Amino acid sequence: MKKTKAAIIGLIAIACFTTLFFVVLNPLNRGVNPTSDGVDNISVIVDFGDGTKKEKEMFSLPAGQTTAFDALNKCCDVEYKDYGLMGYFVTSIDGKSGNWIYFVNDQSPNVSSSKFYLNDGDLVKWVRT
Numbered sequence: 001m002k003k004t005k006a007a008i009i010g011l012i013a014i015a016c017f018t019t020l021f022f023v024v025l026n027p028l029n030r031g032v033n034p035t036s037d038g039v040d041n042i043s044v045i046v047d048f049g050d051g052t053k054k055e056k057e058m059f060s061l062p063a064g065q066t067t068a069f070d071a072l073n074k075c076c077d078v079e080y081k082d083y084g085l086m087g088y089f090v091t092s093i094d095g096k097s098g099n100w101i102y103f104v105n106d107q108s109p110n111v112s113s114s115k116f117y118l119n120d121g122d123l124v125k126w127v128r129t
Contacts, residue, residue, distance in 0.1 A: 038062045041121045048096050049128035061118065066100055068113040068124045078115075079100050087112025090126070098128040 039061050046054040056075035065074075069088055072078055079092035090100040090113065102113050103125045109116045118124070 027052045031125070039066045039118050039120050042071050042118055044075050045123070045125045046072070046076060046093055047100065047125065047127045048093075054094070065092040068104060068109070068115050068116045068118060070114075071122075071124050072102075072113065072126060073119060083112070086115075093126060093128070096128060100126055102126045102127055 041058050042061055043057040043059075044055070048054070054076065059074065061070055061074065069078075069080075069090070072090070072093065076093050077095065078090060078104065079097075080088040080090045082088055091097060092104075093100060101108065104110075104118070104122055106123075106125075
C-alpha cells in the first residue's frame, strides 16, 4: 500500500514538473514581452507553397510591435482573424489564402504569432500548407 501511494505521489510530481516546463519555462512560449525595447536583425521568409518565396532580412521592429505577427505584417499584406485572448490566426499572405503556420528559429511556437515576442536576431518562417 505504501509503495502504491509513493508511486502515485511520484507520478503527480512528474506531471507537475512537466507541465511547469512546457507551459512556464519553455523558451518557445514567450507570452510576455521580455523587454519594452524594439528588436533588431529580424528576418522573415514566406514560403507560398508553390515554389515561390519572399524574404526580408535584417530589419528592426519598434517597441510595442515585436511579435512574429508584427514582423510578417511589416513585409507582407496580411489578412487574419482575431480570436481575442488566443491571438490572431493568419488566413492570407500577399493574397495567398491557406493554412499558414510559422516557425521561429526552426521551432514551432505553441502560441499565436501575435502573442510570440521576438528577440534580436530571430528568423521567422511562414509556410502555406
